[in-house]
Amino acid sequence: MPVLTTDKGAVWRRRTTGQSLFHWFIWLVGIAIFVVCWQQISEATTWFFVWDAPRIAGDIWSRATPPKWDYIAQLGRPIWDTLNIATLGTIIALFMAIPVAFLAARNTTPSKLFIRPIALFIIVATRSINSLIWALLLIAIIGPGVFAGVIAISIRSVGFCAKLLYEAIEEIQESQVEAITATGASRWQVMAYGIVPQVLPALAGIAVFRWDINIRESTVLGLVGAGGIGLQLSASLNVLAWPQVSLILLVILAAVVLGEWVSAKVRAAII
Amino acid sequence: MLKLKKLVKTYRTGDQALKAIDLEIPAGQVLALIGPSGAGKSTMIRCINRLVEPTSGEVWLAERELTHLGSGALRRARREMGMIFQEYALVERLSVMENVLSGRLGYVGFWRSFLRRYPQSDVDEAFRLLDRVGLVHMADKRADELSGGQRQRVGICRALIQNPKILLVDEPTASLDPKTSRQIMRLICELCAERGLAAIINIHDVALAQRFVQRVVGLRAGAIEFDGPPEGLTPDVLTTIYGEEDWEATIEKAEDEDEIEAAE
Amino acid sequence: MSATELDTLIGRKWRKPPFVRNATLRWGLTAGFVIYLIAAYMTIEVNWSRVYEGLDRGAAFVMAFMSPDFLTRWGDIRDGMIESVVMTVAASVVGIAISIPIGLGAARNIAPMPVYLICRAIVAVSRALQEIIVAILLVAIFGFGPLAGFLTLSFATIGFLSKLLAEDIESMDKTQAEAIRASGARWTQWINYGVQPQVLPRLIGLSIYRVDINFRESAILGLVGAGGIGATLNTAFDRYEYDTAAAILLIIIVIVMALEYISGIIRAKVQ
The missing domain is CATH 1.10.3720.10 (MetI-like)
Structure with missing residues (x-):
């Protein structure tokens, strides 16, 4: 029942208290799973390379241009x-x-x-x-x-x-x-x-x-x-x-x- | 010609659609089958050519019992029963001519039909039938380009080219306007008379049924409640078939239409 | 009149009208296609004796499917699978989160022209580049490891989901959205009440489908x-360890089947 009776009279809510708790719980679990996954990826990453990435990307770009057209x-x-x-x-x-x-x-x-x-x-x-x-x-x-x-x-x-x-x-x-x-x-x-x-x-x-x-x-x-x-x-x-x-x-x-x-x-x- | 003996159909859900139907139709008779939705009209027609398998009972077409035929013999028996459908059931992406010729499928082999190489006699007959229903100029149009009434005419040609002994007609006018409905009913009845065909016509428009057929069978909850000439459909009879309602108007309307027809 | 028309038709042969009416074009297309097929077939060099020898190995592989070996390299398989799943989850979350605003921006009926063009450009670039090519470039830039895979899948998700979401919004029922606008709602409220309820079920369905695709892509x-x-799979093939490869493929198939089953349930629920 989305209409709750409180001491101030009937109040309309989208979800009942139980439903919205469940809703938040699902979101919490989802976020927790994502955080765990992110940590896994982060552990397997050599962050030094990542911080260095812009320079490498620029380096590759300068080597790759212009394309070798006659190829x-x-x-x-x-x-x-x-x-x-x-x-x-x-x-x-x-x-x-x-x-x-x-x-x-x-x-x-x-x-x-x-x-x-x-x-x-x-x-x-x-x-x-x-x-x-x-x-x-x-x-x-x-x-x-x-x-x-x-x-x-x-x-x-x-x-x-x-x-x-x-x-x-x-x-x-x-x-x-x-x-x-x-x-x-x-x-x-x-x-x-x-x-x-x-x-x-x-x-x-x-x-x-x-x-x-x-x-x-x-x-x-x-x-x-x-x-x-x-x-x-x-x-x-x-x-x-x-x-x-x-x-x-x-x-x-x-x-x-x-x-x-x-x-x-x-x-x-x-x- | 067609004889049903104690025909029963019980669906797997336990619904008894037909309760021991006994019915005999002599050659050349056109019979209207009326009754409320769910009375078993459609089921009965489909049990005759076994699009729906009857649970028990017998179906005799001329001298042959149909319910025990093997698949090959059943196909040969189906050739002798032309069927006309509610909503036409044309193969919409095939041309009008292909739809008409598909009535000959029971007679030609697979490759001939696949390559569209029908015998010349079939092609001639298809043209004759299309001419009879006034659609010969539409032969190469695709079926989904036609109007409702035209599609039903093609459906009639498909049934007739089978050279059947009997027509099974399932709500031929259910999706047509009143004028086209009457034209289609008249066409079916004329063609039956021309060719001496028997027909069972499922129809829920009582007035239309009364106008065109010699015999009416009323079905209610899978059992025959009325069997007689159209004049016998009194308000009392209609009440037993359909339930309480003011029937005078329906019957009067039928008479009115006769007068209009006469005036035309 | 109709009698004479009929007389001319009786006895005449009937042929199905051809699909392509213009005879020259019809024969041109057919001949062109046949010539192409012959040319294509001629240029494929098939070493039939090599193929014949390979049949034994093919049979060995099919047999391996009957007795897959999960155990010998279980450690590698487990680590690889976990990494695949982790990448899939993280990339799907990030990808979906980014595709929603881009999808809104790429819908002509709700976004202003400059935003529309930018978002469409992002979608076009993401769709034109395949996952594996993006992955090659990202590995070159960020180094080996799951971070490159995660970024690749996120990027691919954006192209896929934004495009479909934008198309969905463009084909939504205008009257519902108009009714909300007529109530004096501001833009965000309008999206929330007029657009979101219409596209959410399909968005959820597509998102789950994308999770499924991401998992399959993470395998390569x-x-x-x-x-x-x-990587594990590649090693298994290189060493002709078909039973290990079969085990990995079976795990992939089972997970994909499970995802399809779950997505079926969820889609039935949201609709």
């Missing part, structure tokens, strides 16, 4: 590789994500008890692990190179695409499916006529959205050896060639912005 | 020396 001639192939990693990775991911999504959606899964949990686990497992980790793993297994990057990106994207797609499948209008079923259509025909047309726009949107993200991710895969422009970045960092680093960062920035622009255009055209 | 920051479990 761009050597970046053509890495950019092409980066684009391929993102695009092929997205295409492969979609091929894997579509069946997983249909197995995971409540209204299309053949078995809620066995297959759905497996599909959901695939989605969570591939989604929770970053593409850089997948790349590390794949490099250990099949060796460094663009191919490992493609596979890493595609595995990472499966869970993402499948999750969004199965949510779209669960939101379709059942009446359209029912109408197709009532014509005597087979299971696959119901899928092709009743379900697919309803989720196709969502699928196209997801594909472009993920492609945009994959452009970003594929630019850094080279840091662990999985091909693309990240390889040049990592090589330049290792030899402290800061003018090259700044140029590569600018190129990456341009690629990311361009990717976002393309994906926004395509999505607007689809919807 | 260690690759470039910015603290967290990534």
